[in-house]
Amino acid sequence: MNEIPRDLFYTKEHEWLRCEDGGIVTIGITDHAQAALGDLVYVELPEIGQDIDEAGEMAVVESVKAASDVYSPISGRVLTVNEELADVPEKINSDPYGDGWIVRMKPMNNIDESRLMSPDSYQQFINDLED
Amino acid sequence: MGSKTILFEKHNEAGARIIDFGGWDMPLHYGSQKQEHQAVRQNAGVFDVSHMTIIDLSGEYVRAFLQYLVANDVAKLQDFGKALYSVMLNADGGVIDDLIIYFISDNNYRLVVNAATRDKDLAWIKNQAKSFNVIVNERDELAMIAVQGPNARQLAVDSIAVEHRDAVLALRPFYSLKAGNMFIARTGYTGEDGWELCMPAAEALEVWDQLISRGVAPCGLGARDTLRLEAAMNLYGADMDESVSPLESGLNWTISWEPIERDFIGRAALEKLRNSPDRRRFVGLLLQDKGVLRNHQKVVVQGIGEGEITSGGFSPSIGRSIALARLPAGDYDRATVEIRGKLLKVRIVKTPFVRNGKIKIDIEG
Incomplete structure (x- = not known):
């Protein structure tokens, strides 16, 4: 079974979002996403300082199988990117919610939680996909 | 729901991610495609390739038929058991499929063709075979397991009937033999040493379990693809198909131009392209x-x-x-x-x- 931490928000595109101190958010892809992609071999990261719109392309993750876009769950500015993924993309496989984070952003607006999924909704969403 | 090989439940039990491949439900990987890949390069891996199509040809004129059907020349097959890789072309010189031909005996040959091209291959071969009185017999009751890697033969030999082990271990690359119920060929699609084993489907279950218990890694189609790509072995439908010539697909080495009298299907089209500066x-x-x-x-x-x-x-x-x-x-x-x-x-x-x-x-x- 795929892990779905209780303290995160989720999207239908299988991204997760964590609200950190200071109004910053960390974004990555879910355990379900990494398992579906298979071994990751390359991650294309955005530029620091880049502004990205909600649902805009934020990163590209490439596995042995295919390339997949990662979309930003919010509008905001990229503060930092996980540079380690350039050399060790498989961190996303081994620790998707920890060392495998992808970007930290400063949101443009207050986070509208109604546009994101709770852990329970995301679990239900995955269950429905697998049926 | 696609077709399932006899080993389908084994794949599920081993936690395989299943995908559709040419109408078959096949394992993509069992957790990590990269680890499966490395297992084959460094030790041994086992692939269920039972979805592939095995076709036995027999008849008095079967050799002449194959000399017409495929671009490589089965005249190269002088010893029983020897295998030959070839393409099968249409009249325009496009590739219908690639295949391996095993020389079983004077009037008997075995072909292994791709799974996704099964229907068109069988129709084509049967149609061409008519005028040669060749009997075309698909062996879909057989399962096929490929065990590949530097330690593959050593780890697999105990699955072969005792009285055949010495002969099987003595098989040279690109040779095959019949060992009881098993047909064993020292061929593969990974760039490593190993065997491909054909056997009655029910017997494949035990062989699979034995290989796994000896530490041979179950490997899916994902690893099979990265292994064959590293070995620069063509994949039908990606590297070549009916719209391209084998001469533009890195398969020049599989075309037998001599003797010039041999008229195989597609030859005239290939001759035209052969010396073209635009090739x-x-x-x-x-x-x-x-x-x-x-x-x-x-x-x-x-x-x-x-x-x-x-x-x-x-x-x-x-x-x-x-x-x-x-x-x-x-x-x-x-x-x-x-x-x-x-x-x-x-x-x-x-x-x-x-x-x-x-x-x-x-x-x-």
């Missing part, structure tokens, strides 16, 4: 930058023209991305590949990329 190249590419080459990406050769990647991916052995590509004629060894709007540098390298556990290309340079 496209089929090459190996090594990506110089980070990123991943993928099928159908555009290759730009500065001042010459454009081509396309036919199969690309990440090479676990090299740690970089590699590809096979069809490119315009010309004398050059650098090109660029368009990935998401950017042109990334690639170098043309002599294939195979990897063979018998060793990297064969110059990575620097």
